[in-house]
Amino acid sequence: xxxxxxxxxxxxxxxxxxxxxxxxxxxxxxxxxxxxxxxxxxxxxxxxxxxxxxxxxxxxxxxxxxxxxxxxxxxxxxxxxxxxxxxxxxxxxxxxxxxxxxxxxxxxxxxxxxxxxxxxxxxxxxxxxxxxxxxxxxxxxxxxxxxxxxxxxxxxxxxxxxxxxxxxxxxxxxxxxxxxxxxxxxxxxxxxxxxxxxxxxxxxxxxxxxxxxxxxxxxxxxxxxxxxxxxxxxxxxxxxxxxx
Amino acid sequence: xxxxxxxxxxxxxxxxxxxxxxxxxxxxxxxxxxxxxxxxxxxxxxxxxxxxxxxxxxxxxxxxxxxxxxxxxxxxxxxxxxxxxxxxxxxxxxxxxxxxxxxxxxxxxxxxxxxxxxxxxxxxxxxxxxxxxxxxxxxxxxxxxxxxxxxxxxxxxxxxxxxxxxxxxxxxxxxxxxxxxxxxxxxxxxxxxxxxxxxxxxxxxxxxxxxxxxxxxxxxxxxxxxxxxxxxxxxxxxxxxxxx
DNA sequence: GAGTGGTCTAGACCACCCC
DNA sequence: GGGTGGTCTAGACCACTCT
Numbered sequence: 001x002x003x004x005x006x007x008x009x010x011x012x013x014x015x016x017x018x019x020x021x022x023x024x025x026x027x028x029x030x031x032x033x034x035x036x037x038x039x040x041x042x043x044x045x046x047x048x049x050x051x052x053x054x055x056x057x058x059x060x061x062x063x064x065x066x067x068x069x070x071x072x073x074x075x076x077x078x079x080x081x082x083x084x085x086x087x088x089x090x091x092x093x094x095x096x097x098x099x100x101x102x103x104x105x106x107x108x109x110x111x112x113x114x115x116x117x118x119x120x121x122x123x124x125x126x127x128x129x130x131x132x133x134x135x136x137x138x139x140x141x142x143x144x145x146x147x148x149x150x151x152x153x154x155x156x157x158x159x160x161x162x163x164x165x166x167x168x169x170x171x172x173x174x175x176x177x178x179x180x181x182x183x184x185x186x187x188x189x190x191x192x193x194x195x196x197x198x199x200x201x202x203x204x205x206x207x208x209x210x211x212x213x214x215x216x217x218x219x220x221x222x223x224x225x226x227x228x229x230x231x232x233x234x235x236x237x238x239x240x241x242x243x244x
Numbered sequence: 245x246x247x248x249x250x251x252x253x254x255x256x257x258x259x260x261x262x263x264x265x266x267x268x269x270x271x272x273x274x275x276x277x278x279x280x281x282x283x284x285x286x287x288x289x290x291x292x293x294x295x296x297x298x299x300x301x302x303x304x305x306x307x308x309x310x311x312x313x314x315x316x317x318x319x320x321x322x323x324x325x326x327x328x329x330x331x332x333x334x335x336x337x338x339x340x341x342x343x344x345x346x347x348x349x350x351x352x353x354x355x356x357x358x359x360x361x362x363x364x365x366x367x368x369x370x371x372x373x374x375x376x377x378x379x380x381x382x383x384x385x386x387x388x389x390x391x392x393x394x395x396x397x398x399x400x401x402x403x404x405x406x407x408x409x410x411x412x413x414x415x416x417x418x419x420x421x422x423x424x425x426x427x428x429x430x431x432x433x434x435x436x437x438x439x440x441x442x443x444x445x446x447x448x449x450x451x452x453x454x455x456x457x458x459x460x461x462x463x464x465x466x467x468x469x470x471x472x473x474x475x476x477x478x479x480x481x482x483x484x485x486x487x488x
Numbered sequence: 489g490a491g492t493g494g495t496c497t498a499g500a501c502c503a504c505c506c507c
Numbered sequence: 508g509g510g511t512g513g514t515c516t517a518g519a520c521c522a523c524t525c526t
Contacts, residue, residue: 010521010522012494012495012496013495013496014495014496038510038511038512039511039512040510040511048496048497049496049497049498050497050498051495051496051497051498052495052496052497054512054513055495057512063488064488068511068512068513069504069505069511069512070503070504070505070511070512070513071503071504071505071506071510071511071512071513072504072505072506072510072511072512073510073511073512074511074512087487088487090485090487094432183488184486184487184488185486185487185488186484186485186486186487187484187485187486187487188482188483188484188485189433189455189478189482189483189484189485190455190478190481190482190483191435191436191453191454191455191456191476191478192435192453192478193452193453207451208437209435209436209437209453209454210435210453211433211434211435211455212435214482215487232435234433234434234435234436237434238432238433238434238458239432239433239434240430240431240432240433241334241430241431241432241433241485242428242429242430242431243331243332243334243428243429243430243431243459244307244308244427244428244429254502254503256513256514256515257514257515258514258515282491282492282493283492283493284491284492292515293515293516293517294516294517295514295515295516295517296514296515296516298493298494299514299515301493312493312494313492313493313523313524314492314493314494314522314523314524315491315492315493315494315522315523315524315525316491316492316493316523316524317491317492317493318492318493
């Protein structure tokens with residue numbers, strides 16, 4: 001590949017390499033957890049120098065799409081890896097101890113996208129969707145009630161039994177069973193009063209303050225796939241965030 | 245500077261350059277908003293190649309400590325620049341419109357650090373601290389009540405009149421008036437019920453759910469400088485966060 | 489045109505991992 | 508020892524900004 005000096009709007013070579021690598025990832029040429037070819041091999045394949053491939057991989061690694069391991073190779077990041085299991089879960093014990101959550105799934109059903117969900121998922125209002133609920137418990141105490149929605153055709157044949165049986169996060173499940181990898185998410189947090197439904201499942205009094213976490217999760221190409229609302233008890237727990 | 249191949253634990257050259265650059269920043273050799281020397285000049289000064297300086301600056305830029313502007317130079321980031329004015333404020337209108345907040349400061353007083361504050365700021369419990377409060381309003385509606393604490397000796401002579409008169413964020417004020425630049429922060433969010441004090445200042449009913457945002461803000465060298473708790477109304481507003 | 493950051497190359501060598 | 512990513516260099520050229 002030659003540097004295209006005459007392109008109307010200049011696009012660096014390494015960005016083009018990024019796009020090519022992403023296309024291979026979308027196409028499934030390399031699967032989550034697997035190694036991609038070495039930098040030298042890729043440089044030869046794309047007819048650029050190692051440094052240019054390196055810069056492309058650097059950026060994909062900083063976006064947590066690839067993972068470098070010195071001496072071993074570059075790997076496709078995966079929600080199934082231990083360190084990435086609950087990568088998007090920011091609600092943790094104040095004490096800092098690592099508690100393993102226990103999931104309870106229920107309420108799988110078909111429905112129609114309301115205005116909010118449709119906008120979030122890029123669907124037409126009224127489009128068919130699937131949804132289910134989940135209670136996440138830490139140390140036997142229910143802490144988070146999630147309501148999870150996605151387009152009806154997104155995860156065909158998904159069952160709660162499978163989810164329940166699957167040891168791991170929901171995103172690890174999507175990835176392993178349906179080959180759909182979530183790469184980033186946007187969240188909006190609010191404080192709300194618990195309604196009767198949430199109160200019952202979290203075993204608290206109605207009206208108690210809850211942290212509401214709305215999330216849109218995206219796969220490759222910034223395609224929104226899943227919308228969820230989590231209602232979180234923040235008693236001994238908090239949502240952690242670093243700003244820089 | 246030669247590559248130190250015999251150091252017990254290997255430290256790349258560009259990390260050493262990062263440290264040297266940071267030291268110059270701490271020492272005030274280049275002030276917020278000013279340009280630092282060109283990459284070539286720095287390369288000569290540190291006796292390394294331009295590429296090595298470049299990698300060091302790249303990382304400092306990604307940490308928002310420096311700011312690159314192609315064709316112009318590399319600048320020390322500043323909370324006083326328009327795009328950085330409310331860099332750490334994540335609570336924004338759901339609509340996405342940019343509302344300019346209006347600040348009202350009050351309640352400046354001396355006090356003693358309680359256990360939480362002391363731990364956050366790295367002080368001994370009971371150490372002398374200063375604190376003040378602030379109500380932030382958007383479109384004339386009070387939305388956030390902040391309680392802001394720092395070590396008594398940190399900002400000597402700070403007055404509310406100055407703060408009130410100063411057009412800009414609190415961090416811009418610290419930077420401009422005291423030369424203390426905040427470079428990163430950690431936040432912990434919870435949902436709480438409004439107490440009487442908060443209810444009165446936010447003009448809501450006691451017991452209403454509020455988003456509580458605890459923040460520790462750090463300056464160079466990961467030194468904690470300010471602790472604050474914000475109580476936020478999330479009616480038409482939300483705390484936005486991107487996960488990747 | 490001069491100066492700045494931004495890209496790209498080619499080659500050398502180092503640190504790390506595994507056989 | 509051979510392969511991988513990680514660092515460092517020297518030099519060329521491009522894109523952007525200001526004068």
